[in-house]
Amino acid sequence: MENNFHGKLLASMVDVGEPRFNAAHEKLFHIVVDADTILGSAATGGRMLTPEEWESLSTVCDELISYAKVHFADEEETLLQRGYPDFVRHRGIHNQLVEDLNQFQKKVTAGNEQDLKEMRRWMLEWLLNHVNHEDYAFAQYFAAQG
Ligand SMILES: [Fe+2]
Numbered sequence: 010m011e012n013n014f015h016g017k018l019l020a021s022m023v024d025v026g027e028p029r030f031n032a033a034h035e036k037l038f039h040i041v042v043d044a045d046t047i048l049g050s051a052a053t054g055g056r057m058l059t060p061e062e063w064e065s066l067s068t069v070c071d072e073l074i075s076y077a078k079v080h081f082a083d084e085e086e087t088l089l090q091r092g093y094p095d096f097v098r099h100r101g102i103h104n105q106l107v108e109d110l111n112q113f114q115k116k117v118t119a120g121n122e123q124d125l126k127e128m129r130r131w132m133l134e135w136l137l138n139h140v141n142h143e144d145y146a147f148a149q150y151f152a153a154q155g
């Protein structure tokens with residue numbers, strides 16, 4: 010469930026000019042919110058995650074990684090087709106993000122409690138950072154091209 014804080018974050022996510030991508034970004038954001046909600050309920054209670062919560066977080070991670078891969082592939086195909094000059098770098102960033110998500114998932118699988126705070130912060134930031142800077146860059150490029 011989305012709270013006020015999540016709503017503000019979602020509202021700060023930019024329009025990249027392609028409805029299909031905007032929808033994918035929103036869907037990814039909602040998966041991130043699911044993860045954050047699990048991490049947040051433990052943090053609020055000043056406790057560690059229960060085994061069931063670790064399990065749910067792991068499922069959410071799987072979903073996030075597989076959906077991120079689908080969206081990245083879709084976006085890359087479009088950028089390539091439309092001759093985006095920064096394509097290679099953009100694809101490299103996507104690959105790094107998938108790598109980072111896999112690392113994140115490993116921490117979840119390991120149930121590493123020390124990593125919780127860091128995980129939570131990272132979880133909320135990666136998608137917005139990418140969409141609002143890197144995806145926004147191609148949106149501006151295509152908008153300028155008309
Ligand atoms: Fe992207």
Ligand SMILES: [Fe+2]
Pocket residue numbers: 030034080084140144
């Ligand atoms: Fe994107």
